[in-house]
Amino acid sequence: MIVGYFRRIDGGEEAAPTAVLRAERCLRIESDGVGRQTARTQLIAGLSNGDVLVSPSIAHLAPSIVEVLRVSRHVHGRGATLRLVLEKIDTSVPAARNVLAAFAEFESRLQADRRNAGLYEAALSGVRPGRPRKLDPARIGLIAGELAAGRTAASIARELGVHPTTVTRLARLAPTGDDGLD
Template sequence: MSQNSSNLSGYGTFGGMEKRFGYARVSTAGQNADLQIDALEQAGCDRIFIDTASGVKAHRPELDHMIELLREGDVVVVWRLDRLGRSVQNLVEMMNRFQKLGVGFVSLTEAIDTTTPGGMLTFNIFAALSQFERDLIRERTQAGLEAARARGRTGGRPAKLDERRIDEIHRLYDSKTLTVRQIAELMHVSRSTIYRLLEERRTAKVRKSAMAE
């Protein structure tokens, strides 16, 4: 369950035209965001938005609400980078979005501030690393597909799906650089196997979340 800081006392007021928006996230309802909130208050945030959601969960209502309120000149502040983004690529996409809106971004723990030249340099390094990661996955995928085709031509048998191979299938799927068909060909399994593994993972997450409540 997300919680908007406007419902809490002492979380700042809106004064002036440009605002500092704090964003905090905890993974489960059993955790609290006090450490993040204290840091964001000390950083001078006018308003703090809090989501309760895992890092892999795409829908975060308070983050969406905050983005709707952003105006040119505003600054988004987080306690740590992983509170905002689910991956390097996701962080880069989010900061590109802020940049298009004319909004600054500050991460307190990593001392990143895109309103400064040094902060923009750090952002550009992140973007380059994200592109490098995508290119590396693409190269490995191409080599793997060629090897898989070669095994198919020589009558190779599918390898047993151990934990390492299952983790690799999940990683490839989460990278969003391949289709299910390509992953199946690369890992030498059927598409139905891929869908079964994804469904098993989704069910396990739902069960774990229900037990935590």
Template structure:
């Protein structure tokens, strides 16, 4: 017999502090006041730039269609505006709502809140296009002045190139040891060996 009991919508919280000793209690109190039980609040103690956040990963796994992810403030969730929008769009695709307590009006479970978030997404796209345009304009200006973009050409007379070639002939030294000594990657080492003398 199939269970026809309607699924209860859950509020699930996420809080993050960086390792610089920020206060977590403010976020936890706000999430609890929003009606989220302790067992459904996921926490990370890591900087926003860090890609590995076990608390967020566990939170995303816990979320199911019909749930709403609640955070204290937008900068607690995403590493950047682009990352934040990617997370919220993923949640939307999974049928999960999103709400920010401190950023009034951001609640994708309401029509007005979703509209506000769509404005954010449009601004992020606008910013990306501006950066692309500036980069292209900068490269074009540099080319017109005779400069070429990309990695500068390394001469066969470069001391590191000469040392790499000399050390490569000594079979008692491994490639790893050569790279470690010269502080270069393996890819750079093999590139050095291909450079022909002038």
């Protein structure tokens, strides 16, 4: 059986993808709203050996090539094939599956490069990645003195709003001259 699927992109357009899927002789057409994939999941679960899942384009199937590859693997796991009309990709041909895998790897590398470039730019501007520090260097310096004066790590931690383990870790670092910000 030939079944069609599309996800709405940017809201309401439905006529064009439906027309494409009807032209592809789909007996059943399902769609999801923006950010949803419940119909796609149910449609893939209902596929059986020899079925064909048709989508108007990569963008109408999934938000990324990596997700398209994941969908393709699920479809093939059910014994069915995937056809993307606009890109003229039919995964019944092994070369098409290899093309999807190559595109997915390329997209992953692009994302990693963009992430690394962003982290590099942030480092150049003095911004540290991750969660902001709760304690400034002045407070960290006071921890060892407070512990030496007889206060417990738990009471200092409550006052500073951190975990007691953080207090003991920073106290161990303080005598070596390290400010604990590495």
